[in-house]
Amino acid sequence: MEFLINLVLLLFLSAVTVAIIGVRNLFAVVVLGGAYSFLMATLLIAMDAVDVGMTEAAVGAGVSTVLLLSALHLTKTDEAPARHSNVLPIALSVLTGLVLVYGTWDLPRYGDSDTPMNTHVGAEYLERSIPETTVPNVVTSVLASYRGYDTLGETAVIFTAGIGVLMLLKGRRRREDEKEEDRS
Amino acid sequence: MRGHLILRVVSKLLIPFLLLFALYVQFHGDFGPGGGFQAGVIVAAAFVLYALIFGLREMQRIIPPAALEVAVPLGVLIYAGVGVLTWFLGGNFLDYGMLDSHDPSHGQHLGILLVEAGVLLTVASTMLLIFYTFAGRGR
Structure with a gap:
């Protein structure tokens, strides 16, 4: 049953990808995204990764779609026709895809309990999380407590992204305003 | 957006529940899936929905951009501040067990609660701030 669900979802996913490549209208591309x-x-x-699924739904489908739409509001809604032949990009994409598929051959089987990640630190976390932190959700205890440094770094990355966008977009706008003032 | 009666009524009904769900995800992160990152983006999505339906100006009247510019670094400061606090209480950086002298596991819960609050603040306000800057340029 799970195999069937995954198969249907992956088929839909590839159909959407093909549609994104084919469609020239950028509004449709954003909605398909x-x-x-x-x-x-x-x-x-x-795949039981509910935390990541929630983030993907809220960020990928929600906020970033709105951001792309508001960016689209500032530009044209149709993709400009390609100036060069697209044989080389297609060949490069297919080659990269093939290399990635080749890479998956070396991955351990999904859900295999004998892999290093399940026998080495992972098992240690599962064993020690509840006695040491009494937090039932091991994902949270690893994220916020055992790996608190990493999460602090991630928060700093988001902070930096926000500051970067602010400096790029707001700074330029102020300069344009100044130019207009100079002219008047 | 003057017309769109259905959109306005439905989003007004939905937004309180979206925010409530975000708080559930935030405070239930110890027990179920979720935490600061997920709750932060849900909060941001709720406010973005409000801004889409009722207009950016109306949204900025509720949360001015200046307040967001304070909230973004404040979240990181709360997070790092908890780490510095545990230093002064005699532990390592981000050693939450030190926050409660009687029971280290209570300290763990308190520490996770505080840092997740910091993450929520930074994530939600950054998302909203990026939306403000993009949407504000169109006018």
Whole structure:
């Protein structure tokens, strides 16, 4: 049953990807991107990664779709026709895809309990989390307590992203305003 | 957006529940899936929905951009501040067990609650601030 669900979701996912490549209208591309994120979130939930699925649904399908739409508001809604032949990009994409598929051959089987990640630190966390922190959700105790440094770094990354966007977009706007003042 | 009666009524009904769900995800993160990152983006999505339906100006009247510019670094400061606090209480950086002298596990819960609050603040306000800057340029 799970195999069937995954198969259907992956088929939908590839259909959406093909549609994104084919469609020239950027509004449709943004909406299809939202659909892609929702399918991805469902797939992640089917793989029991509920935390990641929630983030994907809220960020990928929700906030970033709105951000792309508001960016689209500032530009044209149709993709400009390609100036160069697209044989080389297609060949490069297919080659990269093949290399990635080749890479998955070396991955351990999904859900295998004998892999290093399940026998080495992972087992240690599962064993020690509840006696040491009494937090039932091991994901949270690893994220916020055992790996608190990493999460602090992630928060700092988001902070930096926000500051970066602010400096790029707000700074330029102020300069344009000044130019207008100079002219008048 | 003057018309769109159905959109306005439905989003007004939905937004309180969206925010309530975000708080559930935030405070239930110890027990179920979720935490600061997830709750933060849900809060941001709820406010973005409000801004889409009722207009950016109306949204900025409720949460002015200046307040967000304070909230973004404040979240990181809360997080790092908890780490510094545990230093002064005699532990390592981000050693939450030190926050409660009687029972280290209570300290763990308190520490996770505080840092997740910091994460929520930074994530939600950054998302909203990026939305403000993008949407504000169109006018």
